[in-house]
Amino acid sequence: xxxxxxxLPKWREVYVGGSPEAELQETKELAEMMMAAxxxxxxxxxxxxxxxxxxxxxxxxxxxxxxCFVEDLPQDLQVGFAKPGVRYRTMVRFSNASSQTQSDExxxxxxxxxxxxxxxxxxxxxxxxxFPIPHARNARQFVVFAHAVSGGRLSKLVGLVRLCFALGxxxxxxxxxxxxxxxxxxxxxxxxxxxxxxxxxxxxxAVRYTFKPSPDTPGVQGSFSGAARLSSEYAARxxxxxxxxxxxxxxxxxxxxxxxxxxxxxxxxxxxPPVKVAELVLPQRDLSTPDxxxxxxxxxxxxxxxxxxxxxxxxxxNLNRARKAAYDASxxxxxxxxxxxxxxxxxxxxFGTAARSVLRVxxxxxxxxxxxxxxxxxxxxxxxxxxxxxxxxxxxxxEETVPSARTVPPEPKPEQRIFRTHDGSYNDLSDPKMxxxxxxxxxxxxxxxxxxxxxxxxxxxxxxxDRQAFIPAxxxxxxAASWIQFQVHDWVAHERRKLDEDxxxxxxxxxxxxWKNRPRGEPERNMRxxxxxxxxxxxxxxxxxxxxxxxxxxxxxxxxNSEAAKKLRDGPKLKLTKEGYLPLNxxxxxxxxxxxxxxxxxxxxxxxxxxxxxxxxxxxxxxYPQMDxxxxxxxxxxxxxxxxxxIHTVEWTPAILGTEALDIGxxxxxxxxxKSWLTRLGIWLTDVHALQGIPETEPDHHTARYALTEEFATxxxxxPLIPDDYIFYDFKTGKEKARRGFLEIQxxxxxxxxxxxxxxxxxxxxxxxxxxxxxxxxxPKSLQNLERFDELIDLSVVDIVRTRARRVPRYNEFRKxxxxxxxxxxxxLTASPETNQILKELYGDIDxxxxxIGLLGETPPDxxxxxxxxxxxxxxxxxxxxxxxxxxxxxxxxxxYTQLGMDWVAQNGMKSLLLRxxxxxxxxxxxxxxxxxxxxxxxxx
Numbered sequence: 021x022x023x024x025x026x027x028l029p030k031w032r033e034v035y036v037g038g039s040p041e042a043e044l045q046e047t048k049e050l051a052e053m054m055m056a057a058x059x060x061x062x063x064x065x066x067x068x069x070x071x072x073x074x075x076x077x078x079x080x081x082x083x084x085x086x087x088c089f090v091e092d093l094p095q096d097l098q099v100g101f102a103k104p105g106v107r108y109r110t111m112v113r114f115s116n117a118s119s120q121t122q123s124d125e126x127x128x129x130x131x132x133x134x135x136x137x138x139x140x141x142x143x144x145x146x147x148x149x150x151f152p153i154p155h156a157r158n159a160r161q162f163v164v165f166a167h168a169v170s171g172g173r174l175s176k177l178v179g180l181v182r183l184c185f186a187l188g189x190x191x192x193x194x195x196x197x198x199x200x201x202x203x204x205x206x207x208x209x210x211x212x213x214x215x216x217x218x219x220x221x222x223x224x225x226a227v228r229y230t231f232k233p234s235p236d237t238p239g240v241q242g243s244f245s246g247a248a249r250l251s252s253e254y255a256a257r258x259x260x261x262x263x264x265x266x267x268x269x270x271x272x273x274x275x276x277x278x279x280x281x282x283x284x285x286x287x288x289x290x291x292x293p294p295v296k297v298a299e300l301v302l303p304q305r306d307l308s309t310p311d312x313x314x315x316x317x318x319x320x321x322x323x324x325x326x327x328x329x330x331x332x333x334x335x336x337x338n339l340n341r342a343r344k345a346a347y348d349a350s351x352x353x354x355x356x357x358x359x360x361x362x363x364x365x366x367x368x369x370x371f372g373t374a375a376r377s378v379l380r381v382x383x384x385x386x387x388x389x390x391x392x393x394x395x396x397x398x399x400x401x402x403x404x405x406x407x408x409x410x411x412x413x414x415x416x417x418x419e420e421t422v423p424s425a426r427t428v429p430p431e432p433k434p435e436q437r438i439f440r441t442h443d444g445s446y447n448d449l450s451d452p453k454m455x456x457x458x459x460x461x462x463x464x465x466x467x468x469x470x471x472x473x474x475x476x477x478x479x480x481x482x483x484x485x486d487r488q489a490f491i492p493a494x495x496x497x498x499x500a501a502s503w504i505q506f507q508v509h510d511w512v513a514h515e516r517r518k519l520d521e522d523x524x525x526x527x528x529x530x531x532x533x534x535w536k537n538r539p540r541g542e543p544e545r546n547m548r549x550x551x552x553x554x555x556x557x558x559x560x561x562x563x564x565x566x567x568x569x570x571x572x573x574x575x576x577x578x579x580x581n582s583e584a585a586k587k588l589r590d591g592p593k594l595k596l597t598k599e600g601y602l603p604l605n606x607x608x609x610x611x612x613x614x615x616x617x618x619x620x621x622x623x624x625x626x627x628x629x630x631x632x633x634x635x636x637x638x639x640x641x642x643x644y645p646q647m648d649x650x651x652x653x654x655x656x657x658x659x660x661x662x663x664x665x666x667i668h669t670v671e672w673t674p675a676i677l678g679t680e681a682l683d684i685g686x687x688x689x690x691x692x693x694x695k696s697w698l699t700r701l702g703i704w705l706t707d708v709h710a711l712q713g714i715p716e717t718e719p720d721h722h723t724a725r726y727a728l729t730e731e732f733a734t735x736x737x738x739x740p741l742i743p744d745d746y747i748f749y750d751f752k753t754g755k756e757k758a759r760r761g762f763l764e765i766q767x768x769x770x771x772x773x774x775x776x777x778x779x780x781x782x783x784x785x786x787x788x789x790x791x792x793x794x795x796x797x798x799x800p801k802s803l804q805n806l807e808r809f810d811e812l813i814d815l816s817v818v819d820i821v822r823t824r825a826r827r828v829p830r831y832n833e834f835r836k837x838x839x840x841x842x843x844x845x846x847x848x849l850t851a852s853p854e855t856n857q858i859l860k861e862l863y864g865d866i867d868x869x870x871x872x873i874g875l876l877g878e879t880p881p882d883x884x885x886x887x888x889x890x891x892x893x894x895x896x897x898x899x900x901x902x903x904x905x906x907x908x909x910x911x912x913x914x915x916x917y918t919q920l921g922m923d924w925v926a927q928n929g930m931k932s933l934l935l936r937x938x939x940x941x942x943x944x945x946x947x948x949x950x951x952x953x954x955x956x957x958x959x960x961x
Contacts, residue, residue: 058354060167100223125245255307467562483858495675510573572902574613621786636660636924676952691713715902744801747785931951
């Protein structure tokens, strides 16, 4: 509307459930059901790919049509692009409405889709069928009916019975009667009238529209028959002259006579007389030429949606509001941009449900890891993951609650389809921003508000976290500690304010010394911690965005945006010095994708994987000499990222969770289950989807859009892994080369120390030394007075403050949120009576114990390097990082990675990677364990 405030509309819309938010939840469910209907139709038709949910068979599709508004367009209808006498380029598609490709001789509805190209770049999709009203009053009726009648004969019969229970017998009978009347033979799609499905806005008016055949549409000679009769007839008709339709609208009168929300109520033309507003002209044309056929193929790939329009012409009513999400889901499903997992087979619905019920009862009496039977443990892990997927994925990113008009979404560029973008966008082609840098952290449970200063975090850290003596994790080496930090820097990064802007302030407890917040600052009685910045545009001040992409994409090596990535490249390779080290940036830190909290352990892995990338570039150029530099770089990046994901899944995880069940479970995630007939039978009975490794499946986000979560970031606070003191050895002689404290091998000093000590000896020295155990009283002293960006920080305090500030529930609520019984007795919190007494004195109330403290204090299961509570988040999110990622599922294939790339990932792991760069490591690498277990020591001499 032009000038001033927009007049109020004459109608109103009523949302299902009483609010847009409630209706949105139903709409999501209906979109999923629509995709399920597509799968049923695909199965019934014996098709190899998903096709349109409806209007599958095109009768004619072409560009070059024209919509011309009448000269005497009424003043109140002159809105937006609707201007007297103005003509617009238009695209048209006629179709049969069935979800199956059937003969044109069959009784069916016929559809007309029109896309009008506005001069300002906006397109307007007008969709209509040749019956005045739809069979469904609202979206739920429409989708439930569609799902019921899709599939084969038996499926349809069962579906109709279910339909009676879902919608009631009378409504089912009415809908079936409507469909029986609407389905009929058709002589020519050029001679049919086509009505809109419900109302649309037209400025301040609400209207329904109709395309009626013009009296001067040309005739056609001859008779037509056969499966393509309508296509042949229409092509013959348009070849001799222009086919024309008149576009009429009916105005909204009142809710009882021209309802908005009840789409199945016909608007009587006596009550609301049609007004001609435009003429649709389909000019004379030969539709059999190669150009015309190619044009039709392009249109067949498109998705029409009534919400592709301007705000002034937005669709109205519940049925139309749901069409945006449902049509988008259906189109994306058909175009291979979105995926839907087929319904579980009968045996899974019976035995799987029963097994999970039994296991839930069993788990109340005995922890899953204490069950003596391996198969039961494995089935229990699958059951735990199933329940967590259903109940513990919460989408927090702000969504469009009320559908809004839009321009036609652009198609992904070819490079976005076959390569990872640096910011993580377009991993999910149907939702390009999902998981991208800047997307919000999700949740695994609702946030909990508690006083952030009680008890004092400094007091908690001093009494419960300070390292009195180093407690080693003897099942691991320091490479395992470096590795998890290497991964976390790929996954999560909260944006921080500058110190002094809006700090989290922690008073220094009485009796404790003053604290300097800056290296050259004055001592203070407050510890000030730079606050996190809430997600831009969010109403929730405790909703935070991830500065990294949420995907497993190696961003810590390659950078999180294209500009940063360019600075790291030298042609297809990553920049390295002639000695094979990372170059330095202006701050004296190594130039890499992510170099915060930088220390020698990180530097060794960043350097190692940069070298691996460059080796891959050489191999790709040798195997595929026609491949250009960009393709070489991007393909090597894909391969390295997938190899990192594989190493973490099948090597690092079994190393830190050292049980047979976890070893099998994690290898099952990647390779599929063991060949044991009993194991495979159990999985076949309970969860057939687990019979394949995740890389052999399609993406599945389960119950929420993909995002890493605040709880995920919390359980990976594993700072006790870091030792304070290091000894470096000469690999060749076994002799000690140097001793260093952590502060001497971090920050600006990292590069100098790495070059002085050498990458080989740094890797070896990490391989033979133990990290710290993830437990209380073992926090590295070096991280409690750490200089970072002109700040002094105590990470033990920061871990507590951040977790509280992000509204992560306290320990007992955290456990309950993960369906684990809370701890009710102080003596059960840790294995140490002395520590339990300190906890009681500090907190007073067991329900106030911080999650960070509870996770560190909890006694892990035998063989585990961290708590069972943390493991619940792990088992959910570890699979999700793989299962949601297009490049680790449906696009993990030779066409994207090359055959060399697929073989590289399949044949390599951390050991082979180390040996490729340092063959001399062969005698010292563990023989029956991963590279993250302690290595053999080279004897001095």
